[in-house]
Amino acid sequence: MYSGTALGGSVLSGCLAGEENGDGDSPSSTEPNAENESDGEDTRSEDGPHTATLAPVGEVTFDAVPETVFTVFPWYADMAVAVGHGDSINSLWWAEEFDSIMQYFTADLEGVSVSWADLEGQYGANEERLYELDSDLHLVDPAWLSTQDGWDRDAIDRIADTVAPWFGNQYSNLHQTAPEAWAADYEYYTLWELFEQVAAVYRERARYEALASVHADLVARIERNRPAKADRPTVGYLQLPTDLSAVSVLRLNAAGYYNAHTRPLGSTDAFEDLETTGEFASVDFETLLEADPDVLLMLWGMTSSVDLEALRANLEDHSIGGHLSAVQEGRVFTQGTRFQGPLMNLFQLEMTAKQLYPEQFGEWPGYEDGDSYPDFDADEQLFDRQRVSSIVTEGNDA
Template sequence: MHRRKQLQRRATRRDCLKHGAGLLASGLVAGCSDLAGQTERTATPGTDPYSVTIPPAGEVRFESVPETWVAENASWADMGVALGVGKPSAVVLTGEYRTWHYEDIPGLSAGKDDVTSLWQDGITKERFYDIDAGVHFIDPNYMTNLIPNWKQADVDSVTETVAPMCGNTSFSTYSWHEGYPYFSLYEATEKVANVFKRTDRFEALRTFHDETIGGIRERLPPKSERPEIALLSPGSTEPKKFYPYRIGERTAYKHWRDLGVGDALAGSDIESFTSDRGSIDYEPLLDIDPEMLFFYTDEHRTRDEFRETYLSFLREDATASQLTAVQNGDVYPAGGMYQGPISNLSKTERAARQLFGEEFGENERLYDRQRLGDIVSGEL
């Protein structure tokens, strides 16, 4: 009964916002009058109803610019931050939202204590009701295919009683994503910009990105001199097995593509973890013997912490120590798989230093933090 009343209150409030003006004009509704009056008094220019098309949700209508929001993952969260709307109210897993990329950007905070984790032994509709966001950048098919106990009716309920669920899971490849396009990083960011009416900042971000990445690429060695790398997620901090990833077209691999590195696993029968959820041990790695190893890990670690945790173990392991990359110390953190405009620049800079140390200094800054901070704050 409590839930029913709660949903009725939410539906009534949103109906008032959507239809209040017309109902008041006809004298049919008195209960909405105060709320409708408040809405009119606090309205700002540019808040007329508008629509944004975001597959697979399709055309999504907004009565006004959302003030609060929820992100499926760190990719979408970073897009909002880069556009100057701040961090989301919630993400599916806060542990996967790594905010260290913001530490040296003027005006940004790396803290995330006020970001809620939707996943708490599962995700309930009640959590969405409690957060009461203005938009959810969550792919509805992500919810029905990967979150236990979620059906389309649950997605519809949240969309109708709280706010649209209109993301697009584009960082990796999924079998259920065949019926609609994947977004590139900046295609997705443009959708967020359209929802929040921050297209001027989006254009500035895209220009800044293109100029920055173009400058880095001009300094890369010839393709024949670029290394082939193996992307792996270690099974533990003392790994005996790994989950392999193949460099692909999704946003998770954008910085590797931009830096023009090869996939050491190409030509092998090793499938990406995103395809078959499989793992490998040291035997196929010894057969391939990649020039460099990059690890997706469970948390962000500094360079020294990473080497102490992983490289020290690998060098002491009788099998792992036979790998050329281990012997040469060419084992590095790959960070998380999620990328938005800011985290992409940060990941690209770090990877360029790791891959091409002779060209890029260990502490060389490859993008202008102050200019990025200005764009975020609207100083275009």
Template sequence: MSEDTASGGEPTRRDTLKYGGALAAGGAMAGCSDLVGQDGENGSGGTPSGGSYSVTMSPMGTVEFDAVPEEAVVYSNHDADILVSLGQADAITSLGFPENYSAVYYDELPGVSLDTSELTKLYNDGVDKEIFYQLDGDVHHIDPVWLSSWSSFDDADIEEIESDIAPFFANYHSRTNVAPDAASDYQFYTIWELVDRYAQAYQVAERGAKLKAVRDEMLADIRAELPAQAERPEVGVVYYNRDEDSFWVYHLNAPGFQNAHTRPLGANDALSEFDSGPRSGWADSGKIDMEAMLEVDPDVLLHFADWQNPDEATEAFFALDDHPVGQQLTAVQNDRLYASGDAFQGPIVNIFQLELTARQLYPDLFGQPPEPGNTSELGQMFDPQRVAAIVKGEFDDE
């Protein structure tokens, strides 16, 4: 395959959704997905005519549902975009950081939106187990392996929440295809393999398939126009640290859905010889200085994951034409510095970002890219009306 009281033994109201497989067995179960009782598109929710159904996804294993979830506890932005894309925006009750969620692409899709103002913020100097009891969701779209790897949650906490409230159903580490060492059986998925499983969980499999068709058709059109590999640009993906005058290095064609808007476009990774590392205040790996960048001298530089939300680092990146060394870079001299798409992308974000990135990398073929945040100039390489109709379930069988 290519983000009201704690108790241990009290029964809960959640008898309609139940966890159907131990977390430790997730890897063994992750090679397939099962949907029992699906009866076509069920956009209105409710129990499918065939009764209960199950969906298998790593790292949870098999999760069994007796009804379509109506309230979903969500942490990461890509999970939220998956739900919005499948017409389930109203089910979302939380985000790790609602204030950081950008819904700018939805502006181009009539009738599609996500109001983050009423969502519960899950992260407040950590994640408190109490908040799961307060939200009392039908499902937790939070990867339990990821949650236990960075928070105070341990296996007992995860099992308690599953037993008392509702199952976990998410896969975070497919973002980079790197999981904690302890999760040796962890299975990685593409965006669209994740969408397939979420679409099964919400009984809207046809929407997921039709969104993938939009993406596949656009990508086929793009690839049909691409030049030979040797004629494609040398591209570097970076995050500029103005204080240290250095760049964090990311890899254009690395696996994981973090790169689902760059990897399919087949450009050449100018920084492939350098180690990549997470951008953080304590990591020393994955950085190069300005002189090393000049030696490589990419044709194009993409600034990591800030097209929707430019910040001070973005401004400093675009100001490299005033830097004594940076102004010598070919990408600077040719005005080929671009803010790149979001790493936490679901279907809608991915579709828009594929067009955006194609225009950034191949403007002579596909047209000049818009400035950061300007979505009104996107939607030229696919039909936004079609996407909006799919999200809302307004389509005829083909």
């Protein structure tokens, strides 16, 4: 089915750590890399091998487009849906919740079908299960997998040699440091650069280019119309359980694809000077009130793990939380997931732009459990739904 270079094989020259924006979310960065334009060439009607390249695994050659694909995280499943191969995904961690989020965002895309709820999955992978699935591809970063129980280099190589290759890049999520054994071959990618190479695996360059153009237009529109920096709100990006038992602060503008829907908006992180260890920083309500963000964004507010209506009520009743400006002014908004692929990214960019800049992009109408994504009139949409639907379902850039 495939062959691959050893680790340390060629990787995209355009995906460099320390890039100024760190995310490639500027319009120019979503344009196809001319130097690698042959990667993922749209040759669906042709036979013969094709290649895709991604650090840390390097270049992988496929004899055919993978028909069964194992993954853990939903950004890869989203990418498969985006290029018309959603049916190839055979495993997904926390599948029912991610299915619900994806259904929420894509319900307005005519003909786009998502069916993840019944997929079995694990956080990580089980070697025996991978033999049982016998997939054509594992969309998982082997460097990340090496940090999970039961996975050493021998086991990782054994699966690659006897079942199917690995193809993934985890630590671009927040530009984290890869495990020492893999660090020399690691590069950082933006969400859309990562999508470009996954599209190459599926030989769907035309779909990638068309969706990248939609994304570039959307980001350009946001950057062109957002208020002057001095007039932008301060934002607290939080992970907060319904009972308010712990307050975790996320970084709003950090490099990496986890922030591909917040960083392009250019708002001020109310906690930008807060030292964080890892992905979150734990704070108390006194610290929250001292910062007093203009807007609060609540991660996982669309999942069953958070009751957003009850959370808002608990904040209003809290002896300190009730004094927060965002609570008093009704600017506590839900977020979906940082674990976004290209389709979720388009909708989350639009949603968050409306939450932060209602005067410029139209007001976000709110969210209650069980809602569907708002049916905005065409002049209220920040990107063309029909165009995206046509790209995903027909491969046509309408």
